[in-house]
Amino acid sequence: MRPLNTKSKEEILTIAIPLFAGSGYSGVSMRAIALKVGVSAAALYHHFPDKQTLYLAAMAQAFVDKADSLEEILSSRVAPEKRLAQFITCLCELVHKDNDFSMLIQREMMDGDESRLQLLASEVYHSLFQGVTELCQELDPKHDPYLLAISIIGSVMYHFQTAAIRPYLPHSKEQHSDPQVVARHVTNFVLQGLKTG
Amino acid sequence: MRPLNTKSKEEILTIAIPLFAGSGYSGVSMRAIALKVGVSAAALYHHFPDKQTLYLAAMAQAFVDKADSLEEILSSRVAPEKRLAQFITCLCELVHKDNDFSMLIQREMMDGDESRLQLLASEVYHSLFQGVTELCQELDPKHDPYLLAISIIGSVMYHFQTAAIRPYLPHSKEQHSDPQVVARHVTNFVLQGLKTG
DNA sequence: AATAATTAACTTAACGTTCGTTTAACGTAG
DNA sequence: CTACGTTAAACGAACGTTAAGTTAATTATT
Numbered sequence: 001m002r003p004l005n006t007k008s009k010e011e012i013l014t015i016a017i018p019l020f021a022g023s024g025y026s027g028v029s030m031r032a033i034a035l036k037v038g039v040s041a042a043a044l045y046h047h048f049p050d051k052q053t054l055y056l057a058a059m060a061q062a063f064v065d066k067a068d069s070l071e072e073i074l075s076s077r078v079a080p081e082k083r084l085a086q087f088i089t090c091l092c093e094l095v096h097k098d099n100d101f102s103m104l105i106q107r108e109m110m111d112g113d114e115s116r117l118q119l120l121a122s123e124v125y126h127s128l129f130q131g132v133t134e135l136c137q138e139l140d141p142k143h144d145p146y147l148l149a150i151s152i153i154g155s156v157m158y159h160f161q162t163a164a165i166r167p168y169l170p171h172s173k174e175q176h177s178d179p180q181v182v183a184r185h186v187t188n189f190v191l192q193g194l195k196t197g
Numbered sequence: 198m199r200p201l202n203t204k205s206k207e208e209i210l211t212i213a214i215p216l217f218a219g220s221g222y223s224g225v226s227m228r229a230i231a232l233k234v235g236v237s238a239a240a241l242y243h244h245f246p247d248k249q250t251l252y253l254a255a256m257a258q259a260f261v262d263k264a265d266s267l268e269e270i271l272s273s274r275v276a277p278e279k280r281l282a283q284f285i286t287c288l289c290e291l292v293h294k295d296n297d298f299s300m301l302i303q304r305e306m307m308d309g310d311e312s313r314l315q316l317l318a319s320e321v322y323h324s325l326f327q328g329v330t331e332l333c334q335e336l337d338p339k340h341d342p343y344l345l346a347i348s349i350i351g352s353v354m355y356h357f358q359t360a361a362i363r364p365y366l367p368h369s370k371e372q373h374s375d376p377q378v379v380a381r382h383v384t385n386f387v388l389q390g391l392k393t394g
Numbered sequence: 395a396a397t398a399a400t401t402a403a404c405t406t407a408a409c410g411t412t413c414g415t416t417t418a419a420c421g422t423a424g
Numbered sequence: 425c426t427a428c429g430t431t432a433a434a435c436g437a438a439c440g441t442t443a444a445g446t447t448a449a450t451t452a453t454t
Contacts, residue, residue: 006403006448023308027223030440042442043404051440103307109361110300111220121365133368146368147356147382154355155348162347164306168318171330171343185344193390203429227414239416240430248414398453405446412439420431 009047009057012037016058021100024107025055059116062104063123070094074131080138081191087135088156088190089183095160096179102160156186206244206254209234213255218297221304222252256313259301260320267291271328277335278388284332285353285387286380292357293376299357353383 015036019028030051034041048054073086095102108120132153133145140148159182166172175181212233216225227248231238245251270283292299305317329350330342337345356379363369372378 024221024223026221027308029438031438039403040405041440042406045441046403106303106307106358109358110303111224112361117362118365121362125362125366129366129368143386144373144382146366146370146373147379148386149368150356150359151352151383151386154358155352157355158351159344159347161303161306161351164309165314165318165322168315169322169326169343171326171341171346173343176341176343182344185341186348189340189345189348189390191390193386193388226412228412236429237431238414239432242415243429396454398451400449400451402449403447405444407443407445409442410440413437414435415437416435417433418431419433421429423428424426 007037007039007043010061012044012047012054013058013061016054017062017104018100020055020058021062021103021107025111030054056116056119059104059108059119060123062101063120066094066098066101067124067128070128071131074128074135080135083135084139084152084190085183085187087132088152088187089180091153091156092159092179092183092186095157096177096182099160102157106161152186152190155189156182159186204234204236204240204244207258209241209244209251210255210258213251214259214301215297217252217255218259218300218304222308227251253313253316256301256305256316257320259298260317263291263295263298264321264325267325268328271325271332277332280332281336281349281387282380282384284329285349285384286377288350288353289356289376289380289383292354293374293379296357299354303358349383349387352386353379356383 012033016028016033019033019036030044031041033054034044037044044054048057070087070090073083073090076083076086078086105120105124108116112120129149132149136143136145136148136152159176162169163177166176209230213225213230216230216233227241228238230251231241234241241251245254267284267287270280270287273280273283275283302317302321305313309317326346329346333340333342333345333349356373359366360374363373
C-alpha cells in the first residue's frame with residue numbers, strides 16, 4: 001500500500017509544527033517544509049491542496065489533546081488549593097517541555113483570523129478555561145472568575161514567554177528557567193499575593 | 198530644503214511600525230511599506246540601506262520613551278502599595294492604548310536574535326524591570342524579586358494578549374477590555390492573592 | 395499464479411508572481 | 425551646478441503552485 005519512503009500526512013505535520021512555531025506562517029516556505037520532510041515541494045501538494053490548509057492541519061494537530069492532563073487535574077476532587085497547585089505545576093511543565101505549543105498559541109492569538117481563533121478557543125482554551133474559572137469561584141467567589149483566571153494563567157505563561165530575554169534582565173538566575181521553581185513561586189504568589197501571611 | 202512630497206525617516210518608521218506589529222517582519226514587504234507611505238519602494242532605499250536596517254530603526258523608534266511614564270511612577274516616593282497600584286494602572290493603559298507596542302515586544306521576544314533581544318532589554322525592559330524588582334523587595338522581601346516581577350507584569354500583560362480570543366471564552370464580558378477594570382482587578386489580585394483577607 | 399490495470403506517492407521542470415534590491419534618469423531647491 | 429529625493433524599470437532569487445511523467449504497491453482479470 002505505502003512504499004517505504006512514503007511520508008504520511010501526520011509525519012509532514014509533525015515536522016511542519018516546529019517550523020511554523022519558530023518562524024510563523026509567512027516565515028516558512030513550502031520548500032523549507034519539504035526540505036525538512038525529505039521530499040520535493042510538489043509532493044506536499046499531494047497531501048494538502050495549499051499552504052493554508054497544511055498550516056491549519058498543523059495547528060489542529062499541535063493543539064489536540066494538549067490540554068488533557070490539565071483538564072484531568074481541574075476535574076479532580078482534591079481540595080481547591082491543592083488543585084490549583086497541581087494545575088500550575090502541570091501548566092509550567094507543559095509549556096516548558098513543549099515550547100512549540102506555547103509559541104503557536106501566541107502566534108495564533110496575534111495573527112489568527114476569526115475562524116482560527118475559534119479553533120484555538122475550542123481546541124485549547126475553552127474546556128481548560130471553564131475548569132479554571134470554576135476553580136477560581138471555589139477559591140474566592142468575590143473575584144470576577146474571568147479576570148482571575150486570566151491573571152493566574154498569565155502569571156504562569158509570562159515566565160516562559162520572557163525566557164529568551166531573561167539573560168539580559170537584572171536579578172535573573174539560572175534556576176528561573178526551572179519549571180518546578182516557577183511553579184512553586186507562582187502557586188505561592190497566587191494563593192498569598194503580597195500579604196506577608 | 199525639503200520638497201513637499203519628501204518623506205522623512207521618522208515618517209516612514211511611524212508608518213512601518215504598525216505594519217510590522219500587525220504582520221511581523223516577513224509578513225511586511227518593502228513595497229507594502231512604500232505603498233502606505235505613498236512613495237515608490239525604491240525611495241525607501243534612499244533612507245535605509247536594506248529592510249533589516251529599516252526594521253531595526255522602526256523597533257528603536259517604537260520602543261524609545263515608551264517606558265518613561267512607568268519609570269516615573271516607579272521612582273516616586275509614595276507608599277509601595279500605592280506605587281504598585283499606579284504602576285499597574287499605568288501599564289494597563291499603556292498596552293491598551295498602544296497595541297502596536299505590546300505586539301512588537303511579543304514578536305521580538307519570539308523572533309529576535311541576540312542583538313535584537315538586547316535592544317529590547319536595554320530600551321524597554323531593563324530600567325523598568327529594575328524599578329519593579331525594587332518595588333517587589335519593598336513590598337515583600339521574602340519573595341524572589343525576579344520571579345515576583347515577572348508574575349506581576351505577566352498577570353497584567355496576559356489580559357491584553359488574550360484580548361482577541363476573549364469573545365470565544367466563557368464568562369467573558371465587555372468590561373474585561375476596559376483597562377481600568379483590569380487594573381483594579383490585577384492590583385487587588387497582586388496585593389491580596391486569593392487569601393480572602 | 396501470472397499478468398494487466400489502477401492507484402498513491404513521488405519526481406523534475408516549469409509557470410507566473412512577488413520578493414529585496416539596484417540602476418539610471420528626472421525634477422527641484424539652494 | 426550640485427545635491428537630494430524621487431521615479432520607473434529591471435535584476436535575480438524565492439515564493440506558491442501546477443503539469444507531466446516515473447515508480448512501486450495494490451487490486452482486478454484471466
